[in-house]
Amino acid sequence: MNRMRLLGLLLLTGLSGCYTPSSMRRAEVLDFLYPAGTEVVPPSDVHLVLPLRVGLAFVPSNERPGDTPRGPRPLLDSLGEVEAPELHESQRYALMQRVRDSFLKVEGVQRIDIVPTEFLRPGGGFQNLDQLRALMGIDLIALISYEQVQFGEVNAGSMAYLTGVGGVIVEGNANETNTFVNTTVFDIPSRALLFHAAGRSHVDDGSTALELNDKLRGDSGQGFQEAVDAMVGQLDGALAEFREQSKSGTVRGLGTPAIDVSLAPGYTGAGACGALELALALVLVAAGLAARRSAP
Amino acid sequence: MSTPSRWARLPIATLYLVAAGVVLELAPAAAARFIWERGAIAAGEWWRLLSGHLVHGSRALAGTDLSTLLVLSAWWELRSRARLAAILLASALCASAALWLSTDYARYVGSSALSSGLAAAAALDGLRSGRRGLALGGAAALALLAGKWLLELGGSLPTSLVVLPPGTRVAGAAHACGGLGGLLAAWPRRSRAERQAEVRALA
Numbered sequence: 001m002n003r004m005r006l007l008g009l010l011l012l013t014g015l016s017g018c019y020t021p022s023s024m025r026r027a028e029v030l031d032f033l034y035p036a037g038t039e040v041v042p043p044s045d046v047h048l049v050l051p052l053r054v055g056l057a058f059v060p061s062n063e064r065p066g067d068t069p070r071g072p073r074p075l076l077d078s079l080g081e082v083e084a085p086e087l088h089e090s091q092r093y094a095l096m097q098r099v100r101d102s103f104l105k106v107e108g109v110q111r112i113d114i115v116p117t118e119f120l121r122p123g124g125g126f127q128n129l130d131q132l133r134a135l136m137g138i139d140l141i142a143l144i145s146y147e148q149v150q151f152g153e154v155n156a157g158s159m160a161y162l163t164g165v166g167g168v169i170v171e172g173n174a175n176e177t178n179t180f181v182n183t184t185v186f187d188i189p190s191r192a193l194l195f196h197a198a199g200r201s202h203v204d205d206g207s208t209a210l211e212l213n214d215k216l217r218g219d220s221g222q223g224f225q226e227a228v229d230a231m232v233g234q235l236d237g238a239l240a241e242f243r244e245q246s247k248s249g250t251v252r253g254l255g256t257p258a259i260d261v262s263l264a265p266g267y268t269g270a271g272a273c274g275a276l277e278l279a280l281a282l283v284l285v286a287a288g289l290a291a292r293r294s295a296p
Numbered sequence: 297m298s299t300p301s302r303w304a305r306l307p308i309a310t311l312y313l314v315a316a317g318v319v320l321e322l323a324p325a326a327a328a329r330f331i332w333e334r335g336a337i338a339a340g341e342w343w344r345l346l347s348g349h350l351v352h353g354s355r356a357l358a359g360t361d362l363s364t365l366l367v368l369s370a371w372w373e374l375r376s377r378a379r380l381a382a383i384l385l386a387s388a389l390c391a392s393a394a395l396w397l398s399t400d401y402a403r404y405v406g407s408s409a410l411s412s413g414l415a416a417a418a419a420l421d422g423l424r425s426g427r428r429g430l431a432l433g434g435a436a437a438l439a440l441l442a443g444k445w446l447l448e449l450g451g452s453l454p455t456s457l458v459v460l461p462p463g464t465r466v467a468g469a470a471h472a473c474g475g476l477g478g479l480l481a482a483w484p485r486r487s488r489a490e491r492q493a494e495v496r497a498l499a
Contacts, residue, residue, distance in 0.1 A: 051463045107465050247450075263400050269467030270460050271349070271391070271406030271474070272357055273364045276444050278457065280415045280437055281367035 023216075025087065026147035027061040029184050035123030043192035046251055046259040048139070050267060051110030054185075055138035056100055058092045059145040060122045087146075089117060091221065095228050099144065099183060102232045106239060113138060126191055133188045140194070142185045148223055150216055151176040155206075171206040175216060178202055179223035181231050192257045195242040199231030307373035309380065314366045317350040317407060321358040327351045332392065332404035345392040346385075353405045356458040361407045368414035380414075382481040387413025390477030391470040398469050409470040413478025416441055420482050445472035 034040060093114065100112045113136050121128055129141055152175050184196040201223050207215035245252060246259045320327045332348025333341075352358035372380040391409035395401060419441065422434025448468030460466070 050465065105459060107460065110463050264463075266402045266463070267400070268353075268403040268405060268461075268464040269395060269399060269401035269470065270357065270464045271361070271404065271408035271410075271412075271470045272460060272466050273361050273406075273408040273411055273457060274444065275457060276440055277364050277368075277408065277411045277415050278360070280418065280441075281364050281371075281411075283433075283437075284371045284418060285367055 024147070024149045025061065027059040027145055028147070029059050029143050029145040029182070032059045032120070032123060032143070032145075033125050033186075035125060038125055041191065043187075043257050044190045045257045046187045046190045046192045046194070048187070048259065048261045049264050050108040050261060051264065052108055052140055053111045053113070053136075053138045054103060054109055055113050055115045055132055055136055055141045056096050056103070057115035057120055057132075057141065057143055058087070058096065058117055059143050060117055060120045060124070087220075087224065091224065092117060095224055096144065098228055098232060099142070099235070102235050103142070115141075126188070129186070129188050138188070140185055140187055142183050144181060144183050146179065146181045146224070146227075148177065148179045148220060150220065151178075152212070152216070171208050173207045173212055173215075175205045175207060175212075175219055176203070177205070177216075177219040177223040179220075179227040181224065181227040183231060183235065190257060192251055192259075194251060195238045197231050197234035197238040199227045199229065199234060201226035201230065305374070307370040309377055310366060310369040310373045313350070313369060313384075314362050317352065317358060317362045317365070320351050321353075321355065327353065332395065334396070334402050337396070345396075346388050348404055349388045349391070349407050349410050351405055352407070354458070354461050357406055357460065360457045361411065364411045365407050365414070368411050368418065371418060372414055379417075379482065383413050383417045383478045384410055386477035386481035387474040388477070390480070391474035394469040394473035395467060399467060401467060404467060404470065405464070406467075406470075409474025409477075412441070412445075412471045412475040413481070415478070416475040417478040417482035420479055424485070441475055445475060448472065 096114045100114060103109055103112050115132060115136070119132060119135075132138060132141065152173060154172050155174050178200070179202075180198065180200045182196060182198040185194045186192065187194055203219045203223050203226070205215055205219050242251075246261065249258055249260070251257050251259050320330060330344060330347035331351040331353070332344050337344050352361060369380060369384070372383060387410050390413075392404075395404050416438065419434045419437035422430040423438060425431060425434070445468065448466060448471055450468075
């Protein structure tokens with residue numbers, strides 16, 4: 001009887017697990033721009049010539065497969081190896097297109113080029129960005145960095161896994177996915193940070209032991225999508241703030257690089273009607289119709 | 297006494313004006329001869345100071361600008377064709393002068409400087425109508441227009457209803473000066489003959 005109690009206790013300890021990082025993937029902008037040992041050069045003054053050509057890229061990750069830190073993992077993880085997949089190129093492209101769409105509306109931006117990830121080296125720094133500038137003819141670079149952590153634990157339902165069939169039909173795993181993405185826009189020639197916008201998301205999900213990997217992969221994609229949506233919502237505000245700030249002649253206030261904006265030769269001005277003119281026109285039509293109806 | 301025919305009440309000049317804008321949009325070769333272009337104007341092609349306000353260079357821009365122009369211009373034409381001509385001329389010249397003197401644009405497209413002038417003139421007309429409701433509406437419209445022009449000149453307000461082609465930005469100076477041109481042209485009070493003509497046209 002004592003042996004049975006001991007076995008039960010061990011099983012419960014293994015099954016209950018504890019909230020520990022199951023997997024983490026990240027690519028940080030500072031790791032890319034200033035790898036260890038790089039001398040930090042202060043940014044110089046910014047001179048923007050409109051229209052701008054902007055590059056958009058995911059920061060390359062420094063981590064290799066298998067580098068993801070892991071804490072002690074629940075006993076039943078072994079039923080399905082929890083290996084969070086790296087964000088693959090098609091996912092990156094889809095996410096970048098959404099960011100690109102929001103930049104396309106920005107007045108003064110001529111072109112936005114999505115930069116394939118293989119064009120950037122981990123820790124490539126500004127030398128790598130200078131190469132991109134020469135290769136693609138871009139003035140600014142918008143770097144998307146990210147960090148995603150997925151936690152997994154087993155709940156009381158996981159006791160059913162011991163039956164074998166339970167691993168297929170009972171959701172004994174509780175998964176949590178936290179995602180943070182950040183877009184940082186730099187002027188490449190001056191090395192100056194112009195503005196940034198961030199977004200985050202939190203996804204809770206449950207799964208059976210059998211579908212654990214699929215669920216984690218789905219949560220990962222959902223996490224990135226929601227975080228990018230939140231980030232895109234912030235981009236407009238960050239850009240408007242940058243515009244206002246740049247009118248004072250500096251990038252981000254006193255002590256930051258000076259900024260001036262000029263037009264490239266051949267720039268076109270547009271007399272484009274706004275909502276106000278259109279509304280006035282509609283009011284005149286409505287007033288005219290009302291006057292005609294009320295006329296005897 | 298004969299009554300004016302149904303056709304006589306059509307804003308013919310406005311329809312010709314908008315049709316010209318449509319034709320220039322559909323025929324880029326013709327548009328190239330009429331677009332507001334600094335180099336060509338400097339070389340003596342002065343007509344571009346006026347004709348450039350009917351060239352758009354983008355279907356979306358042409359759609360919103362010409363629709364607004366159609367309504368505002370028709371509204372004025374039904375009241376006084378002479379006043380409409382004066383407002384359009386003053387708006388175009390003032391906007392072109394502002395573009396020439398205060399900006400570095402190599403080209404300019406769009407007819408909203410004309411709409412700005414017509415809208416401001418209509419607001420002034422309402423303000424001076426002598427009827428309380430119309431006067432309040434006119435004053436509010438003028439205040440809104442003035443605020444918009446100031447924000448545009450400061451670069452704080454992206455006001456275009458459509459996404460502009462790459463390498464193009466809203467020319468706030470054209471809107472503000474086109475509007476002021478419209479106000480100048482509408483400032484002299486209308487003559488008795490003009491008002492009587494308006495009553496006949498609207499009857």
